[in-house]
Amino acid sequence: MADRQPIALVVDDEPDICNLISMTLQRMDVRADIAMSVAEARRRLAEKHYDFCLTDMRLPDGDGLQVVEAIQELPADRALPVAVITAHGNMDTAIAALKLGAFDFVSKPVNLERLRNLVQLALRLNEGRFLARQEFPALFQGQSDAIQALRVQIEKIARSDAPVHITGEAGSGKELAARCIHDQGPRCNRAFVPVHCATIPAEQLEPLLFGGPIQSERASGLLQTANGGTLYFDDVTELPQDIQVKLLRAIQEKGFRSAATGENIKLDIRILTGSRKPLTDEVRAGRFRSDLYYLINVIELAIPPLRERREDIPLLTRNVLRRISSESRGAAAKASQDAVLALQTYSFPGNLRELENILERAVTLGESSTLYARDLVIPAASPIPCNTGTRQNDLSPLIPPSVSTGTLLAAYPGQFSSSDFETLDDFLQSIEREAIESALGETGGNKTAAAEKLGISFRSLRYRLKKLNMEE
Structure with a gap:
């Protein structure tokens, strides 16, 4: 943050709420300006540069959504995080605000600890280092339109704290995208905890998430481990119905009762999810709760399959081979032109994960530091150009x-x-x-x-x- 004292715009027409919020902010060394209507909020936003805004939903001349929209229309150099105050249990309104660009919400009656956490997050969101352009991992490098659009989306999403649902084929990089969102956001110095729903036995999921006995030991649970950070549910469609109910309640109430200790745990956490199956189909089939769907699918991010970014394959191949060589401490492996061409011709149903698998297999089994098309184990369903020294679908080794x-x-x-x-x-x-x-x-x-x-x-x-x- 800059050396100057942060300034917040509080939009609410209830004097008691304004006084409570102002006093809380003052103790955090944050100055508060008060606006009691949408019109006054618009005027103040035009006159002054604020660090963040907190607005009530019910205002005399409109609602908080109009304030959120007004903030989204500000120039990029005057952008600021905005959170909303909603009536208790009114998740529909909160979700509508998140979809418009609000980074979070707090329910009435306002919990002061929850308010302080929200303010701290808002101030971190506004720090310049989170708005600066970030370096992406090697598998998200490239110049294709698809990957460039994805990087722009991730940078924008990282500045919010709204729930994100990531869609994509197997091996396309859904968890990698979730890690990017976490690493480029204000929670980057806290834990990123992945939960692979499809690989965890159903009877172990509840104690694993919420705490309790696991294999004769008592654990605090992954929700508590990720507190302050990010929890990512991979293959979220595989969550059993009873766990969906408990997770929904924990997200809505921003807390849960720990089965391990019996204490009430307050949650300050960002929820990211991913799935290969269309979530809407699972909702229609009755296998996924619609209320949880609307809560976690505030922002949707689609990961492009590798076949839509073929022009990135030469760079991706170099990056993967460089990593493999550094891990094995062997001679630096490189791919010949015919090997790269063979990879670009393949449809990659397994996406990035399959590319890594093919190259690692070739490096391990190859006798030379240069890989040729004949060294690549590529399924025969994909045509490979028959260049000099190339054998179609060479499984012979x-x-x-x-x-x-x-x-x-x-x-x-x-x-x-x-x-x-x-x-x-x-x-x-x-x-x-x-x-x-x-x-x-x-x-x-x-x-x-x-x-x-x-x-x-x-x-x-x-x-x-x-x-x-x-x-x-």
Whole structure:
């Protein structure tokens, strides 16, 4: 913050509320100007540069939404955070304000601790370092229209504290986007806690989130761990109905009763969610509560699939190979022109995660620091240009010579099916597993001979055995 004393604009026509808020702000070394109508608020906003605004919803000549709209129309150099005061339990009004651009809300009767937290967050939101352009992670680098638009959206969303629902295909970077929103916002110095709803057994979700016994231990719960920071629910559509109810209540009341300690925990937290399935379809089917849907889907952010940003693939490939090389402390790997072209021709149903998987596999199994198209294990459903030295869908490094092409095509038609495999990684690993088992069977378990049959080094075979849990 600047050295000058922060100034807040408080818009409310109730003198008692104005006095309460002014006294609270004064104790926080924040000066308050009072406006008792929409018209007076507009006049004050035109005359003075405020650090944030707090407005009641019911005003003599209009409502707080008009004040929020007026603030959104200010020039960028005069932008300021705005929060609203709503009637107790009136979530529809609060959500409408968040959608218009308010960063948060507080309910009547005003809880002073909640008000202080809101003011501190508003002041941090207005600090210049959160408005400055931030560096994005390597997987969100690129010059495609799709990724540039995404970065602009993330920068804007990070300045708010409203709930965000992130949509996108598997592996497209939903959690990465959530981390960017957290890292570029005022909660960046507090915890970012991801919850992978699809992988946690239903009976463990409640104690994991709200506290209680987990595997013979008592835990405080992830809601409490993330307090002050950000909680991200990945695959939020997988939340059981009873947990949806408890989460809805905790978000609405900004608190919950801890099962671990029995104390009432006040929540100051930003909720981000992500899903592959359309949330509206889950609501229509009755599997997701509509009231929770409206609460978490205030802002929606769509992550583009990798096939919509093919021009970014050369840069992404360099960045991923640089990371892999630094982690393995080996020679810096690079991709040849035909390898990059093969990647750009592929449709990437597994998106960024699949790109990383293909490159890591190629670096691990390759004998050279330069990757060619023949080194890439790419499903046959995607055409690969047959350049010099390139073999279509080269799976040969892990296919024993004894396995005929006809047998291979019958077993692996080159089509990933979600009914047979949960993820693309599972599909590709099943191919490797069967090829390795076949080679080991033919060599009587002799790993050196099996590696020769597979056309890979003994070290590469040991790596695959460990990764596939086949060491025994």
